[in-house]
Amino acid sequence: MSVYGDNIKLTVFGESHGEAIGAALYGVPAGFTIDMDKVLLQMARRAPGKDKTATPRLEKDFPKVISGVLNGKTTGAPIAFVIENTNTKSKDYKGLLDNPRPAHSDYTAFVKYGGNNDIRGGGHFSGRLTAPIVFAGAVLRQILETKGIKIAAHIGSIADVNDESFNPVDINDELIEKLSGLSFPLINKSAEDKMRSAVESARLDGDSVGGTIECVIKGMPVGIGGPLFDGIEGAIAKAVFGIPAVKGIEFGSGFSGSLSRGSENNDAFEYKDGNVVTKTNNCGGILGGISDGMPIIFKAAIKPTPSISKQQETVNLKTGENSTLKVHGRHDPCIVPRAVPVVEAAAAIAVFDLLQGEF
Secondary structure: OOEEOOOOEEEEEEOOOOOEEEEEEEOOOOOOEOOHHHHHHHHHHHOOOOOOOOOOOOOOOOEEEEEOEEOOEEOOOOEEEEEEOOOOOHHHHOOOOOOOOOOOOHHHHHHHOOOOOOOHHHHHHOHHHHHHHHHHHHHHHHHHHOOOOEEEEEEEEEOOEEOOOOOOOOOOHHHHHHHOOOOOOOOOHHHHHHHHHHHHHHHHOOOOOOEEEEEEEEOOOOOOEOOHHHOHHHHHHHHHOOOOOEEEEEEOOHHHHOOOOHHHHOOOEEEEOOEEEEOOOOOOOEEOOEEOOOOEEEEEEEOOOOOOOOOEEEEEOOOOEEEEEOOOOOOOOOOHHHHHHHHHHHHHHHHHHHHHHHO
16 A cells, blocks of 8 residues: 555555656644755755766656645644656556566566556656655654754665765764765765766666665664564664665664674673763664664665666566567666665654654
8 A cells, every 4th residue: 555654654656657656644743844945955865867877867856745734834734745757758668568577566566456557667666656755754854853863874885885884883963964965975985986887887788786775863762662563673674675676674783793793792881971872883773672772773785776778588478478678768777876865764754653652
């Protein structure tokens, strides 16, 4: 049903080449001021057409709010908005209903919906549907900031080129503010040229590359979340896995922590300025599914864009024979830079849902 949330509800609708996409956000309290310029900044960070790392499909991504915000403040009604699709080339997708793209949703959607799914631009499975997620997340981030909770992410890696990681115990607000305004957000800008070169090499070869995104949630109070199925990790993971192309997520030391001994991976406690903190943060700010007051840090793995112009092997669902396919149209040789604000938005939506009773 494309719905997220227990205490709030986010419902996303639309298809990539339909008339519009959009969402309705339920459960946002009244009386909060929303700076729409800040929202539009986040929309612009996600929007395509900025450089060669992204698809040349240029969409303005200007949301039309039809309820829930009046005179710059939330009214308590559902925040509903639409974003028109204005730059579509549906003919590029002719034939994909019978010849599904490898690593895309074409085949599974064909089976689930009996061939009635909208294949144009990926339909409801397209990365285009992350635009409403960014809008909703950008609104909720502003409300979270009134409680001292700040969120930022950066490109962790593209192909085999890595950025620096967040300092897991000390992340200053200046860095968070800086990253939240960049279209190619990096902690160490010296990695940018090598990352862009990796993307360009793949693009010229008719191929694509993936990478990782590291995200931090700073200021989360102690005691949020719960054990077993109510843990923070599960709430965040569900939101993040709603982003097309995300294939993995880890918190804190994650998979690398599995190679350590307990004495190495355990985070020692200490008192600092009257508060209980940990000297390290291998747990990623979460113990037993509950926030421990340290920064919540997670990393998402983004697969290479499946729509590539190289010839690939597939099947013809109409004839029942093996086939080959060369994808035409405008596609991202690397989705990672544009996915950064989407990961931030997903984190904001998940955290707001967990904290809804605090507002």
